[in-house]
Amino acid sequence: MELPLVVGVDGSHSSLQAVDWAADEAARHGLPLRLVYASLWERYEGIRPATDPERPWEQVMADRIAASAAERAARRRPDVRISTEVLPEDPVSALLSAGQDASGVVTGSRGRGELAGLLLGSVSLTVAARAPCPVTVVRGGEPNRRGAFGRIVLGVGEGAGPAAAMRFAFREAEARGCELTAVRAWRCPAGEVTDDLMIYGDPVRAHWDRAERMLEDALRGPERDHPKVTVRRETVEGSARKVLLHAAATADLLILGARRRHGHAVGLQLGRVAHTALHHAPCPVAIVPEPG
Known part of the structure; x- marks a missing residue:
């Protein structure tokens, strides 16, 4: 059915x-x-x-x-x-x-x-x-709502795996025959010391490489399942809210996952990134519930 x-x-x-x-x-x-x-x-x-x-x-x-x-x-x-x-x-x-x-x-x-x-x-x-x-x-401008850009943006957060938002994004890109841009924002806290920093010796390089690896791991399975979808990877330094709003300016749809808190009276809890997107995004925004 x-x-x-x-x-x-x-x-x-x-x-x-x-x-x-x-x-x-x-x-x-x-x-x-x-x-x-x-x-x-x-x-x-x-x-x-x-x-x-x-x-x-x-x-x-x-x-x-x-x-x-x-x-x-x-x-x-x-x-x-x-x-x-x-x-x-x-x-x-x-x-x-x-x-x-x-x-x-x-x-x-x-x-x-x-x-x-x-x-x-x-x-x-x-x-x-x-x-x-x-x-x-x-929401957003008429070209974005009309699908004039041929591009979907997916925000990829921490610990992303074969998540519901990821699957939703690939199905949507495949149905539209458009490009999927997977975006991972990252920050480099001042004074941080991690194992990666000991390896690379450069905190910026360490955080960038970690974001690249996480994005690659998250996309591997869905790309295999949807070989016709063209995927662009973007790892950008900055706050996720600003990075995603910038990427969405030339997008037909912005897709974000939102984790469900079990037993919470109001169900899904929207984080700051989703709140910002729903209030300010220049294109339609899809919020996909994630188990967790």
């Missing part, structure tokens, strides 16, 4: 961008697309009551918005199977529930009820932090 790609809709410009992106993504992977509207996202003002007393005007507006989003997706990708669902829940609960049986969840960067000045809507941030499946927040 093919799990659908779920996209949250609310009629906002940001959610329509998410619908466009999700329709392309569903077509790319041959997935059905499920549009979810949570009917408690907003109370509309100045709207006349529905003529049908059995249907509250909130429900009428929700149905219209969901249907309009479905029509938009169908015009863009007529080959994609599309369904809609209006749920009597708050948006976070609705999308987290939908994500239990989804290949991924897609959201815009902010909703109708959120101030334009906010860096990222609270719904998108919370869903990205807690969903059991990959979550993509559609």
